[in-house]
Amino acid sequence: MADGDMTIGKPISRIDGSKKVAGRALYAAEYDAPGLLHAAVVSSRIAKGKITAIDAIEALALPGVIAVLTHENRPRVAAFRYAYKDTVGPPGGPFKPLHDGKIRFADQPVAVVVGETLEAARDGAALVRITYEEEAFETDLDAAKAASFRPRLPRLGVKPAPKPRGDFDAAFAAAPIKIAAAYETAAQHHNAMELFATTVVWEGEDKITVYDKTQGSQNVQLYLKQALGFKLKNVRVVNAFVGGAFGSGLRPAHSAFLATLAAKHLKRSVRLVLTRAQMFSITYRADTRQEIALACDAEGRLLAVRHACVAATSRNEDQQETIVNWAGLAYACDNAAFDYQLARVDTPTPGDMRAPGAAVGVHVLECAMDELAYAAGIDPLDLRLRNWVEHDQNDDLPLTSKAQKACYAQAAERFGWSERSFGPRTMRDGHELIGWGVAGGVWDAFVAPVPTRARVTWRRDGRLEVAAAASDIGTGTYTILAQIAAEAFGVSVERVEVRLGDSTLPFNPVEGGSWMAASTGAAVAKACDKLKAALVKTARKQFKLRGKSALSVARGAVIGEALPGGAVSLNEILAAVGQDIAATGTNLPDLAGQRKHSSYVHSAVFAEVRVDEELGVIRVKRIVSAIAAGRILNPKTAGSQIIGGMVMGIGQALHEEAQTDHRFGKVMNHSFQDYHVPANADVGDIEVIFVQEHDPDVSSLGVKGVGEIGLVGVAPAIANAVFHATGKRIRSTPITIDKLLD
Amino acid sequence: MSEDPSAMPLQLTVNGEVRDLRAAPWVTLLDLLRETLQLTGSKKGCDHGQCGACTVLVDGRRVNSCLILALTRDGSEVTTIEGLAKDGALHPLQQAFIEHDALQCGYCTPGQICSAAGLLSEGQARCREEVRELMSGNLCRCGAYTHIVEAIETVRLSGAEAAA
Numbered sequence: 001m002a003d004g005d006m007t008i009g010k011p012i013s014r015i016d017g018s019k020k021v022a023g024r025a026l027y028a029a030e031y032d033a034p035g036l037l038h039a040a041v042v043s044s045r046i047a048k049g050k051i052t053a054i055d056a057i058e059a060l061a062l063p064g065v066i067a068v069l070t071h072e073n074r075p076r077v078a079a080f081r082y083a084y085k086d087t088v089g090p091p092g093g094p095f096k097p098l099h100d101g102k103i104r105f106a107d108q109p110v111a112v113v114v115g116e117t118l119e120a121a122r123d124g125a126a127l128v129r130i131t132y133e134e135e136a137f138e139t140d141l142d143a144a145k146a147a148s149f150r151p152r153l154p155r156l157g158v159k160p161a162p163k164p165r166g167d168f169d170a171a172f173a174a175a176p177i178k179i180a181a182a183y184e185t186a187a188q189h190h191n192a193m194e195l196f197a198t199t200v201v202w203e204g205e206d207k208i209t210v211y212d213k214t215q216g217s218q219n220v221q222l223y224l225k226q227a228l229g230f231k232l233k234n235v236r237v238v239n240a241f242v243g244g245a246f247g248s249g250l251r252p253a254h255s256a257f258l259a260t261l262a263a264k265h266l267k268r269s270v271r272l273v274l275t276r277a278q279m280f281s282i283t284y285r286a287d288t289r290q291e292i293a294l295a296c297d298a299e300g301r302l303l304a305v306r307h308a309c310v311a312a313t314s315r316n317e318d319q320q321e322t323i324v325n326w327a328g329l330a331y332a333c334d335n336a337a338f339d340y341q342l343a344r345v346d347t348p349t350p351g352d353m354r355a356p357g358a359a360v361g362v363h364v365l366e367c368a369m370d371e372l373a374y375a376a377g378i379d380p381l382d383l384r385l386r387n388w389v390e391h392d393q394n395d396d397l398p399l400t401s402k403a404q405k406a407c408y409a410q411a412a413e414r415f416g417w418s419e420r421s422f423g424p425r426t427m428r429d430g431h432e433l434i435g436w437g438v439a440g441g442v443w444d445a446f447v448a449p450v451p452t453r454a455r456v457t458w459r460r461d462g463r464l465e466v467a468a469a470a471s472d473i474g475t476g477t478y479t480i481l482a483q484i485a486a487e488a489f490g491v492s493v494e495r496v497e498v499r500l501g502d503s504t505l506p507f508n509p510v511e512g513g514s515w516m517a518a519s520t521g522a523a524v525a526k527a528c529d530k531l532k533a534a535l536v537k538t539a540r541k542q543f544k545l546r547g548k549s550a551l552s553v554a555r556g557a558v559i560g561e562a563l564p565g566g567a568v569s570l571n572e573i574l575a576a577v578g579q580d581i582a583a584t585g586t587n588l589p590d591l592a593g594q595r596k597h598s599s600y601v602h603s604a605v606f607a608e609v610r611v612d613e614e615l616g617v618i619r620v621k622r623i624v625s626a627i628a629a630g631r632i633l634n635p636k637t638a639g640s641q642i643i644g645g646m647v648m649g650i651g652q653a654l655h656e657e658a659q660t661d662h663r664f665g666k667v668m669n670h671s672f673q674d675y676h677v678p679a680n681a682d683v684g685d686i687e688v689i690f691v692q693e694h695d696p697d698v699s700s701l702g703v704k705g706v707g708e709i710g711l712v713g714v715a716p717a718i719a720n721a722v723f724h725a726t727g728k729r730i731r732s733t734p735i736t737i738d739k740l741l742d
Numbered sequence: 743m744s745e746d747p748s749a750m751p752l753q754l755t756v757n758g759e760v761r762d763l764r765a766a767p768w769v770t771l772l773d774l775l776r777e778t779l780q781l782t783g784s785k786k787g788c789d790h791g792q793c794g795a796c797t798v799l800v801d802g803r804r805v806n807s808c809l810i811l812a813l814t815r816d817g818s819e820v821t822t823i824e825g826l827a828k829d830g831a832l833h834p835l836q837q838a839f840i841e842h843d844a845l846q847c848g849y850c851t852p853g854q855i856c857s858a859a860g861l862l863s864e865g866q867a868r869c870r871e872e873v874r875e876l877m878s879g880n881l882c883r884c885g886a887y888t889h890i891v892e893a894i895e896t897v898r899l900s901g902a903e904a905a906a
Contacts, residue, residue: 020848023783023823243849474847647885
């Protein structure tokens, strides 16, 4: 691409792609250090109780093992729970690794074995003998929900259940057409491909560089400082490449704490890698039990909506997600009631997983809308359009934009929805029943709730550098930030170098909630504006220009009639100055605007399934998803984000479920063999459409963010297609063969 | 690091270079590549042969290197992702993965590409459906599957792999 072309909105290949395809992108476990030691974690065999004895004699006798750290012999760490708080955790007291002999959940880390080699640490971990005294525990949400409760403290950034409006009970009782149903959604695990890993490089007296798998380098930096007693300036956290996370890396993982603890104890560099099985004890998407009731008149207009949810949380923290609110937001309805409760189980604290809240809440709403459509004898797509709303009735605010009608229209056209027959079991191909389902999707259009910063530097080597402590977990952040800077200076993307994933760079919050493009992107745009002003000022000085002669920056040069030849390249200007010139930009959340309007990103999803009538095997043949997400900075990387969400949605609908044996309180299927995530052959044809949506109010770049919305609506579109194929309404995800044949 | 007294000699040709090495009998090929040779392009995603991130070519065949004890392949030729590019030019599959955005976080990518290289040289895949089926041993949690299939199909149909 030549200098001067517009780059925003172009399908540019990701700029980190060549490193990734060549195996040159380094992830947390891939940094070396002189004298590097290896650490392995010993996990608790029991789900609750206490440690009565630890026998590490055999482990320590193994050649190559040099230390076994437990709560009995660890170095001093912070005692108070506040020291373990991170920037995104929910209310409550965070888990404190190796703090005491209490066991709070199965596979809790209870010891760290450090060895000269990976194999010595791993084999040593198998030789640590721990004796426990077991206590009664509960991991079954169906039993725990008898003691459900409404969260006392709200979680920062998560909307509580909306206030009721109108009179649900009276409206529901009087309505001519109504449905009410109970749903279950299974606990899911993020299962990013990269194992949780931390390499701590001991740089000298109490100074460390920590290569960590995290979605927020500065979040981990603060956590390690507080919990392990380092000075902030002596802790540098790097996450330049992250092998997926999907929310599992929002909060500091116990592996980062344990690796740093071992390094501090031994004053040596240490690498710790968790096993796949151990990753099931970090966090998970909470399982839920939900109830929904919808009523409409003969024309399909909604008269009453009620959505209630009980979600699992741990003993020590109140994880909260926005689950029931969508039912009051997606469609027009004046009589609405909501309830959101938690129930405590003896597990690690559940956490955010791609599209937290909406993934399970919108699923239930959209399945219920399908059920209501059949109760009313109205086409399911038509029912949605008949209840169109462009006002946020939960908060009584106008929406900045909602191009979802275009989503429905374009995706329906592409899918061929008009060819669908209404009745269940009316379409087939040989022994396969064919089902077509539709669902709408909605997710928050967040801008980061804290100031987000970026630095842009025009360097003397002629390159434009963008730097921010943001994370690219596969989302395309490197690429879109390069595009924003390239466009601001009218240069090619190849001239831009982006540095991310380093706590020493300008402040950024964790990468989550689909807010990074809108927030860090805006900070880069602002930094570019400031840098251009600084370069113009420098040019004025250099050429001793007085008065108001107009100067601007374009195509890598300062341009103006008063300049020799009408333009002077930035490189020449810098050569004369003798140094790089930098500027920092800050994006602030528009708090005043947020009180005046609401912003959401929307989708429409159409799915075709094929169900083997005798075997109950479900195949997803094709999915079309249309997305309204404001301005799309890069349709190639954004399209991949949407596809990725859709694939995870297939997993949510048909495959993914943490199966806990409640007699042991332990996830039994803690491997890729037994916890199935969609594989290549599970995924049929997928098509993504971005519809035009102009929204100058949502964020300064008009961007809404695309990390989560791809997933929302996919599971209900598939579930509704399964109903259309089979006539069976399966109200429990994942929809597995046993449920279908039952 | 003191050498493990159990270590035994082995010779491997790794990406065209003959390497005389020593490894304990329980060291996997994957750990040898990553820890001893610092060839970290081959990834560990499960250590159980369930995800395919560690896929490399041993004597031209694709294998899960986490399931292979290094000493059992004494004398073999190993090609990792680092050895696919020739003379500074990316392998056609590497180029196609970039162009089709067949990757996101990039962690499964080296395994996907090595697996695809093996698949194409085996000549087994004759259509998209077969590519999907035969690439299903390589998980991608970012969900880039449709783009992975497009990238492989582009190379397969161009016949570029034969020249590579």
